[in-house]
Amino acid sequence: MAMSSEIDDLQRLITVAPETTDLDTGCESVDMAVLTSFEESQLDGEPDLVLELIDLYLTETVRLLVAMREALTNKDELSIKRAAHSLRGSSSSLGILQMAFICDELERTEFKDMFAIASELLKCMEQEFARVSQILLAERQRRGE
Amino acid sequence: MSKKTQKVSRRILVADDDPVIRHLITSLVEKEQYDAVVVNDGKEAYRLLQKDANFCAAIFDKIMPHLQGLDLIRFMSTDERLSRIPVLMITSERDLQLIAESFAAGVTLFLPKPFTAEQFKFTLRLLLSNRPAFSETA
Numbered sequence: 180m181a182m183s184s185e186i187d188d189l190q191r192l193i194t195v196a197p198e199t200t201d202l203d204t205g206c207e208s209v210d211m212a213v214l215t216s217f218e219e220s221q222l223d224g225e226p227d228l229v230l231e232l233i234d235l236y237l238t239e240t241v242r243l244l245v246a247m248r249e250a251l252t253n254k255d256e257l258s259i260k261r262a263a264h265s266l267r268g269s270s271s272s273l274g275i276l277q278m279a280f281i282c283d284e285l286e287r288t289e290f291k292d293m294f295a296i297a298s299e300l301l302k303c304m305e306q307e308f309a310r311v312s313q314i315l316l317a318e319r320q321r322r323g324e
Numbered sequence: 325m326s327k328k329t330q331k332v333s334r335r336i337l338v339a340d341d342d343p344v345i346r347h348l349i350t351s352l353v354e355k356e357q358y359d360a361v362v363v364n365d366g367k368e369a370y371r372l373l374q375k376d377a378n379f380c381a382a383i384f385d386k387i388m389p390h391l392q393g394l395d396l397i398r399f400m401s402t403d404e405r406l407s408r409i410p411v412l413m414i415t416s417e418r419d420l421q422l423i424a425e426s427f428a429a430g431v432t433l434f435l436p437k438p439f440t441a442e443q444f445k446f447t448l449r450l451l452l453s454n455r456p457a458f459s460e461t462a
Contacts (some may be wrong), residue, residue, distance in 0.1 A: 213438070216440055217348065217351075217441055218440055219441055220351050220352050220355045220441045221351075221355075222354055222355060224352065225351075228351050231347060232344060232347065232348060235343050235347055236344050238343075239342070239343050239344055256443045261387075264387060264416065265341070265342055267416055267436045268342055268345060268385075268416045269342050269344040269345055271416065271437055271438040272344070272345060272348065272437050272438040273344065273438075274438075274440070277436075283375075
């Protein structure tokens with residue numbers, strides 16, 4: 180379960196959810212078919228696996244976005260890229276496509292002005308996460324919390 | 325001397341620092357009716373493997389803090405008790421050179437992220453078809 184400070188971070192991000200992300204790749208934010216495909220791995224008598232994955236993803240993504248923001252402030256390229264790599268893995272695995280794409284862009288950034296590009300991509304990521312959160316929280320509610 | 329008891333191990337070591345992927349893999353492993361022994365990173369896996377070799381397989385993330393999946397596999401290859409354990413490496417890397425290096429170090433199978441439940445199940449079964457039939461109890 181998310182800690183209160185992480186919930187605060189999440190709520191702050193969601194309230195600023197834009198209609199579109201600055202970096203729009205054309206792919207949908209969440210491919211729900213990928214996420215719900217894990218229903219077949221649900222163990223009898225155990226909590227809803229998809230719901231648990233949603234909760235873990237939301238909590239972990241807030242943590243990684245905060246870490247990336249801090250790393251950007253400290254001009255710590257390695258930490259930014261590690262966090263982006265981690266977020267790409269979980270995003271792509273759950274069908275959170277556009278977020279995975281933006282993480283991939285950030286991981287591949289190699290230019291001298293990396294931090295300026297990273298700053299823009301991180302902003303895109305936060306915008307996209309706001310959209311993703313709304314979709315996932317709606318799915319969470321549909322599943323009956 | 326008493327005859328040493330042998331039984332089929334149903335334990336799979338899972339090491340991944342990402343809580344989302346870790347939980348997903350654990351659920352998929354348990355769905356296949358194996359016992360997942362879960363650690364949060366490579367260092368924890370290393371410490372556990374030093375005292376416990378009773379696993380029928382290991383599943384490692386390639387990139388983890390402290391000790392990466394490849395380092396773990398190199399360590400396992402130096403220990404006879406551990407070198408028999410088939411290892412599945414999960415990665416979102418797409419660099420063929422890195423994949424080739426991993427096979428050279430002793431990775432049994434690769435599963436690229438993202439993967440479906442079906443792909444994981446198939447890969448796990450393939451991995452376990454490579455294991456020795458019996459393992460000694462710890």
